Amino acid sequence: MKLLVTGGAGFIGSNFIHYLRRVHPEYDIVNLDKLTYAGNLENLKSLDQDPRYQFVKGDICDRDLVFDLVKDVDAIVHFAAETHVDRAILGAADFVKTNVLGTLNLLDAAKEFKKRFHHISTDEVFGALGPNDPPFNEHTPYNPKNPYSASKAAADHLVRSYIHTHKIAATISNCSNNYGPYQFPEKLIPLFISKLLNDERVPVYGDGQQIRDWIHVEDHARGVDLILHRGRLGETYCLGGNCEIPNLELIRGLIALMGKDETLIEYVKDRPGHDRRYAINFTKARNELSWEPRIKLEEGLQKTIDWYQKNQDWVDRCKSGEYQEYYVKNYSNK
Ligand code: NAD
Numbered sequence: 001m002k003l004l005v006t007g008g009a010g011f012i013g014s015n016f017i018h019y020l021r022r023v024h025p026e027y028d029i030v031n032l033d034k035l036t037y038a039g040n041l042e043n044l045k046s047l048d049q050d051p052r053y054q055f056v057k058g059d060i061c062d063r064d065l066v067f068d069l070v071k072d073v074d075a076i077v078h079f080a081a082e083t084h085v086d087r088a089i090l091g092a093a094d095f096v097k098t099n100v101l102g103t104l105n106l107l108d109a110a111k112e113f114k115k116r117f118h119h120i121s122t123d124e125v126f127g128a129l130g131p132n133d134p135p136f137n138e139h140t141p142y143n144p145k146n147p148y149s150a151s152k153a154a155a156d157h158l159v160r161s162y163i164h165t166h167k168i169a170a171t172i173s174n175c176s177n178n179y180g181p182y183q184f185p186e187k188l189i190p191l192f193i194s195k196l197l198n199d200e201r202v203p204v205y206g207d208g209q210q211i212r213d214w215i216h217v218e219d220h221a222r223g224v225d226l227i228l229h230r231g232r233l234g235e236t237y238c239l240g241g242n243c244e245i246p247n248l249e250l251i252r253g254l255i256a257l258m259g260k261d262e263t264l265i266e267y268v269k270d271r272p273g274h275d276r277r278y279a280i281n282f283t284k285a286r287n288e289l290s291w292e293p294r295i296k297l298e299e300g301l302q303k304t305i306d307w308y309q310k311n312q313d314w315v316d317r318c319k320s321g322e323y324q325e326y327y328v329k330n331y332s333n334k
C-alpha cells in the first residue's frame, strides 16, 4: 500500500507516520507538507534513510502538485491544516485557503483517480456543549463558533458532498483535543509544559473552567489507521479520550506532576467566542472498530512532560522567529 499523508510534518501527522512505520513497515509513505511554522522535519528525523518514506515540500493548494502525487498512491490521509484557534481569531484567510480550498484539491484528485480518502477533522465543528448536554456524536448538528472550526466544518461538508455526489471512497473522523510529543508549543499542554519547565507564568484564559476531552495522540493515530482499513466507506467516526476535564484542573495536575507552584498561574483575558465545553461519545468506533482510547491522562501527561523535558532544544527552535512575533502580538492583547 502506498499512502499520501498530508501535513505529516505537524504534530498529529508526524505521530501518525511513526505509528504507520511501526504497524505497517511494508507501506510506502509520501508526506506532503508545506512546512508552515507548525511543520517540522525534525519530527521525522528517524525516517531520513528510510527507502519507503518520501518527503515532498509543497502546498495542498497547489492543484497540479496534488494531482501529480495522488495519481501514484492508493490512499490519502489528510491532516494538513491551519489548526490554532487563537491564530484564526487574529486572521482567518490562511485557514480558509488551506482547510477549505486545499481540501477541495485533494477531493478533486481523489475523485479523478478514484482513490481512498480519509479526512481528519475535529470535534470543534459541533460547536460548544452546555454543562448538561450529552457528548457530541456522529449525529450532532454542525454549529462551528470560531473561524478555525468554521473552516474545518466547511471542509467536512465538502467531503460529504463528494461522497454523496461523486461517490468517492471517503471517511471522516472528528477527534477531540490531542496531546503528546511533537506538538507545537502554542496549544495548551505543550505551551504550559514548556513554560513551567522554565518557571514562567502560564496564561489561563478567563475563569479556566472550560472543558476539553483530552486524548493521547497515539490513541488518535490508532483510530485513524483502523478507520482507513476497516471503516465503512462514506461514514464518519467520532474519536475521543473519555477524559473530560476543566482546564484549571488539568493545569493544576500538570503543575503537581512537574513539582511546580500554583503561583505560576496567571489569569488573563478570555479568548473571544471561547467554546465552553467539548466532549465525544465514541460508541460507534467502539462497536464497529473495537477502538477505544488506551492511554490514561496521568500516564500520558507524564510521558509528554518527560518528552518536552528531554527535547527543550526542539521547543526553543519552535519558539524562534515567526512564532515569537505571533506570541508577543497575541499575548500582549490580554
Ligand atoms: P499542526 O498545526 O501541528 O500541523 C499541521 C501541518 O500541516 C503542519 O506540518 C503544516 O506545515 C501543514 N500544513 C499547513 N498548511 C499546509 C498546506 N497548505 N499544504 C501542506 N501542508 C500544510 O496540526 P495538528 O494538531 O497536527 O492537526 C492535524 C489535523 O488534525 C488538522 O486537520 C486538525 O484540524 C486535526 N485535529 C487536530 C486536533 C488537535 O488537538 N491538535 C484535534 C482534532 C483534529
Ligand code: TYD
Pocket (backbone or CB within 6 Å): 085, 086, 177, 186, 187, 188, 189, 191, 203, 204, 205, 206, 210, 211, 212, 247, 271
Ligand atoms: P488549545 O490547546 O488552543 O485547543 P482548543 O482551543 O482547540 O481547544 O486550548 C485548549 C484550552 O485551553 C482552551 O479552552 C483554551 C485554553 N487555553 C488557555 O487557557 N491558555 C492558553 O494559553 C491556551 C493556548 C489555551
